[in-house]
Amino acid sequence: MDQILEIAIAVGPAIVVGVIAYYFFDSFLKNEEGRRRFLLHKESQKDVLPVRLQAYERLTLFLERINPNQLLIRVKPVTEDKKAYVDLLAATIEQEFEHNLTQQIYISSEGWGAVKSAKNTLIQQLRKAAAKSEITTAQQLREHILQNPDGQENPSRVALEYLKTEVQELFN
Structure with a gap:
């Protein structure tokens, strides 16, 4: 029994030091991994940000082109x-929408949903206006849609x- 107690007294501090060292090294490695991920993310942002901005530009152009005021002037009956x-x-x-389908991978799901909703709502508004009996x-x-x-x-x-x-949130 005394031998077991002597061994525990001799080995105990080594076990405590080992456990403490494990936790220090573990936290150090996690911190280093986080730092590497941050640096990699920061580096990739240099390449990704211009592409994302270009996607927003293209979708802005799409939304401007389907704006009824622009669309009705450009597309004559x-x-x-x-x-x-x-x-x-x-x-x-x-x-126009199909031409810009690939842009969805560069913007948020909510942003893409807003673009799709605008397209679908506009088509629905056009069809509702055409269904009116007073428009022959x-x-x-065209005049009815422009006058709104x-x-x-x-x-x-x-x-x-x-x-x-x-886009403003990208820079905040």
């Missing part, structure tokens, strides 16, 4: 059929404001 004109406008919006021609449809008598909020403006706030 080929016939007086209002349904054909709405189909042409919707196809133009979809084509494509020219009347229903007071509907411009979906591309809403999405653009959201993207602007996201």
